[in-house]
Amino acid sequence: xxxxxxxxxxxxxxxxxxxxxxxxxxxxxxxxxxxxxxxxxxxxxxxxxxxxxxxxxxxxxxxxxxxxxxxxxxxxxxxxxxxxxxxxxxxxxxxxxxxxxxxxxxxxxxxxxxxxxxxxxxxxxxxxxxxxxxxxxxxxxxxxxxxxxxxxxxxxxxxxxxxxxxxxxxxxxxxxxxxxxxxxxxxxxxxxxxxxxxxxxxxxxxxxxxxxxxxxxxxxxxxxxxxxxxxxxxxxxxxxxxxxxxxxxxxxxxxxxxxxxxxxxxxxxxxxxxxxxxxxxxxxxxxxxxx
Amino acid sequence: xxxxxxxxxxxxxxxxxxxxxxxxxxxxxxxxxxxxxxxxxxxxxxxxxxxxxxxxxxxxxxxxxxxxxxxxxxxxxxxxxxxxxxxxxxxxxxxxxxxxxxxxxxxxxxxxxxxxxxxxxxxxxxxxxxxxxxxxxxxxxxxxxxxxxx
Ligand code: HEM
Numbered sequence: 198x199x200x201x202x203x204x205x206x207x208x209x210x211x212x213x214x215x216x217x218x219x220x221x222x223x224x225x226x227x228x229x230x231x232x233x234x235x236x237x238x239x240x241x242x243x244x245x246x247x248x249x250x251x252x253x254x255x256x257x258x259x260x261x262x263x264x265x266x267x268x269x270x271x272x273x274x275x276x277x278x279x280x281x282x283x284x285x286x287x288x289x290x291x292x293x294x295x296x297x298x299x300x301x302x303x304x305x306x307x308x309x310x311x312x313x314x315x316x317x318x319x320x321x322x323x324x325x326x327x328x329x330x331x332x333x334x335x336x337x338x339x340x341x342x343x344x345x346x347x348x349x350x351x352x353x354x355x356x357x358x359x360x361x362x363x364x365x366x367x368x369x370x371x372x373x374x375x376x377x378x379x380x381x382x383x384x385x386x387x388x389x390x391x392x393x394x395x396x397x398x399x400x401x402x403x404x405x406x407x408x409x410x411x412x413x414x415x416x417x418x419x420x421x422x423x424x425x426x427x428x429x430x431x432x433x434x435x436x437x438x439x440x441x442x443x444x445x446x447x448x449x450x451x452x453x454x455x456x457x458x459x460x461x462x463x464x465x466x467x468x469x470x471x472x473x474x475x476x477x478x479x480x481x482x483x484x485x486x487x488x
Numbered sequence: 489x490x491x492x493x494x495x496x497x498x499x500x501x502x503x504x505x506x507x508x509x510x511x512x513x514x515x516x517x518x519x520x521x522x523x524x525x526x527x528x529x530x531x532x533x534x535x536x537x538x539x540x541x542x543x544x545x546x547x548x549x550x551x552x553x554x555x556x557x558x559x560x561x562x563x564x565x566x567x568x569x570x571x572x573x574x575x576x577x578x579x580x581x582x583x584x585x586x587x588x589x590x591x592x593x594x595x596x597x598x599x600x601x602x603x604x605x606x607x608x609x610x611x612x613x614x615x616x617x618x619x620x621x622x623x624x625x626x627x628x629x630x631x632x633x634x635x636x637x638x
Binding site: 226227228256257258259287328330331332333374375378379380381421422423 | 550596597598600601602604605608618619620622623625626629630632633
């Protein structure tokens with residue numbers, strides 16, 4: 198069992214999130230929770246599936262940003278992510294995320310020294326059309342995520358072809374007011390073109406497939422009231438490597454939005470088999486500050 | 489056992505009736521849905537919500553300037569009638585369409601969101617349940633396109 202160690206940088210971000218939130222001068226005018234949460238790859242959305250909404254609370258005349266820190270802990274892996282985003286006029290979102298995967302059990306099994314993999318992700322998302330709440334059609338956004346794997350030794354050994362890749366995705370998201378027994382219903386579907394193995398942490402492309410493929414991702418949630426969201430996500434994954442299987446991912450989450458400054462998401466995750474270790478279930482926690 | 493059944497039989501009809509009502513109201517979501525206007529508290533409820541909204545508009549620098557030369561009692565009556573009619577209350581809003589009322593002012597996305605947020609806060613202050621708030625918002629949200637940047 199890998200025990201996650203709090204890295205100083207993650208702790209720093211969390212402190213930043215909290216103090217930044219407290220010091221924030223003004224907040225955006227969009228409704229509570231409409232910036233969703235920070236996904237593992239930095240784009241706003243759920244834990245594992247991006248949405249068409251833009252981060253923060255800025256309207257078409259405002260701007261704003263976020264800082265976040267997230268953790269995933271399964272039996273044999275720990276993933277920590279820190280990042281931030283900036284959204285302009287509810288039109289363009291740019292985001293940065295740094296992921297660090299700790300895989301001590303895998304290193305022992307392979308008999309290699311490196312026990313972690315880092316990846317940097319630069320993301321951009323453009324709202325093409327629609328408003329999450331106010332238009333009859335969903336909000337639709339187009340996004341890219343450029344990923345750079347910085348520890349390619351283990352991924353290369355697993356058969357991955359490239360240490361960088363670019364995902365392109367199209368998301369449609371709608372909040373159906375009073376959509377489920379009077380509660381507001383959040384629906385999202387994302388199509389992603391990708392070559393990434395396990396987000397890119399195990400590199401890009403492989404012996405089975407080296408072309409970008411379209412993957413389906415969905416998420417849905419219900420707002421119990423405007424502060425609490427419960428829901429689930431599903432993310433289809435490619436199968437590029439014959440050496441290691443890759444399963445689809447799922448989560449069941451609870452999001453808490455006490456105010457427009459902070460939000461907290463906790464989830465149960467099922468990542469299936471990850472690089473020869475089966476049944477990787479565990480938990481996910483994410484703290485985000487908006488300003 | 490038989491004493492228990494006898495005791496049950498002897499429960500006065502009035503108690504059974506009240507008990508039945510209680511069970512019915514506990515399963516209210518299974519019965520016919522309350523009209524939205526009634527759920528908002530009827531004329532009194534809508535009046536209180538709109539009053540709370542106006543108090544908040546007066547205190548919000550993002551929108552207050554837009555109401556400087558507005559006849560507030562007329563605005564209040566107009567908005568109450570409008571809410572009453574979209575909520576299937578016994579009123580008929582005969583004023584101008586939302587498009588015509590708001591045209592020419594270039595009301596912004598920020599202002600629209602602000603008004604919606606203040607309305608939510610007003611309903612919360614009046615103790616309107618979440619599902620009732622959502623049902624009203626669902627009927628007002630489509631007005632966005634008639635109001636913003638017109
Ligand atoms: C859900 C959003 C909105 C709804 C349902 C709504 C509805 C109404 C209604 C029913 C009236 C009264 C018409 C009458 O006199 O009978 C009105 C008037 C008015 N609204 Fe809105 N409105 C909305 C958003 C806004 C926004 C965003 C602004 C700008 C901050 C705004 C500014 C005004 C003003 C200034 C008047 C008074 C017009 C006048 O009497 O000259 N409204 N609105």
